[in-house]
Amino acid sequence: MTGTDDGWVRSWGASPQAAHDGLGSFDGHPPLADVTLRQVVRISGGGGRVRVRFTNEFGTTPLTIGAARVGLAEPGGGVRAGSERVLTFSGAPGVTVPAGAPVLSDPVDLCLPALAKLSISLHVPGRVETCTCHDPALETGWAIPGDAVAAPALPGDAVPLPVRALLSAVELVPDVPARTVVVVGDSRVDGAGSTPGANRSWPELLAERGVAVHVSNQGISGNRMLNNGIGPAVLARFDRDVLATPGLGYVVLSVGGNDIGISFAPRDASLADFLAMFPGAPVTVDDVIAGYRQLVGRARERGVKVYATTIAPYGGSEIYSLEGESARRAVNEWIRTGGAFDAVLDFDAVWRDPDHPSRIREDFHAGDHLHGNDAGYRALADSVDLSLFG
Known part of the structure; x- marks a missing residue:
């Protein structure tokens, strides 16, 4: 601790x-x-x-x-x-x-x-x-x-x-001693695709399960681990957004999907404006794994437990490619078997369609084959073993 x-x-x-x-939501606002x-x-x-x-x-x-x-x-x-x-x-x-x-x-x-x-x-x-x-x-x-x-x-x-x-x-000062779980990641942490105003991101739904800890959602939609673009990269913001958290007890890393998706996305004209929002050279599987190792090492210096989620599917989305799918599976295999984390939350297994493992189940995505809907985020939250935070 x-x-x-x-x-x-x-x-x-x-x-x-x-x-x-950001995503441009403030553009045009007075x-x-x-x-x-x-x-x-x-x-x-x-x-x-x-x-x-x-x-x-x-x-x-x-x-x-x-x-x-x-x-x-x-x-x-x-x-x-x-x-x-x-x-x-x-x-x-x-x-x-x-x-x-x-x-x-x-x-x-x-x-x-x-x-x-x-x-x-x-x-x-x-x-x-x-x-x-x-x-x-x-x-x-x-x-x-x-x-x-x-x-x-x-x-x-x-x-x-x-x-x-x-x-x-x-x-706040809790009524009984407690610790904070910080979840850091991208739009799937942020809750993109969920019902606005309903608190349906999976970290918020995890808090509803009565976890004896506090939960801080540090997701940024469009965020990556290694390169800036939409918000500072996780490696750049980790000290501020995670390690400086009062009462920090647990870190959940749920990032890397955009690093892979953007690096291997089709380079065609229809995606040119979108991809221009993500500067930096493409990254490899080894780059992503090295990024995870850096985050784990920095968190362990604080004496906290570090968990990771596997990267959920994104087949059918605009940025999908066979090369990206191969990289996603390789990173997930390392997350599951590499021994770097105190525990693994296998979100890929929760969301993937058994008949089409590169895709999210139809009843779990928000229509874009990339982000969850309320049911999808509920399934992720419900899959988490609460004893990890005991």
Whole structure:
């Protein structure tokens, strides 16, 4: 286990990225200036003391937060009466966050059951030149003109917020000692293809099974292990998004599929614009395995257990190729038999069609033969042996 964290654990997380390095969800959105952002997050485990991590890690200028609050969310953007807590920063009501930095709020007392939904509001009085975000949000959020941090109900001039903006984690002191499971990976971790606003990524569904730990989802849609592109590569963000997690107890590596898929994708005109989002030379099976070894070594330095998922099929998708399928199977064979991990979660076995092993079962994908639907992600979560986190 890790060193001392003063009892804090991360109960919810969203990996930061630059708005221009995402899926484009923020393109065309009005600049954030003199605006209140109200966002809903669902924590995994419960506790009685909470703090919020805001982020300007991809900002190019300082970020001023004029005011911030947290409370239990009500449907439709409201905040439950009596649950509102003013967030402060070293005792002050606001804070200026340097470019490239995060900031933690002061702790507040708030009794939170497991799987509680929180409403987090922050007022940005100035203009945000470069928004640090997570794309897509997969949970409803709103932008409201002016300072509406204290509004108990969602004002009528609120507009939807298409990304998770300036917010990266919720941390709390649990009622009983607990550890955090950090799942790091790509869109299949992020929950792409699941029902928006329903908390149906497989890490969130794992938390619903009553795991005696907290779960932090550090998936980025389109992410790779070895090369930047859509978000920083896992090797580049591993210290920030995983190893710096308060209460870290377990790491689940669920990455590598995009490294293989992009490297071996057909080089035809129809995919040219898509592939341009992924710079860097193609990688080999040996490159991917070496990347896993690096991540395992860095995690073991923290004294935590490291698990890996096998790479699920993607036959039938636009990026599929026979060469990529051969590479996927070779990497999966190493994951299963190489002895590098404390345990293996065989997601390939859960999702593959018995009659067409290069493809996801028809009832488990979101229509693109690449991402799961709600049932597919449920099957992954249900396949996990909970004793791994005991």
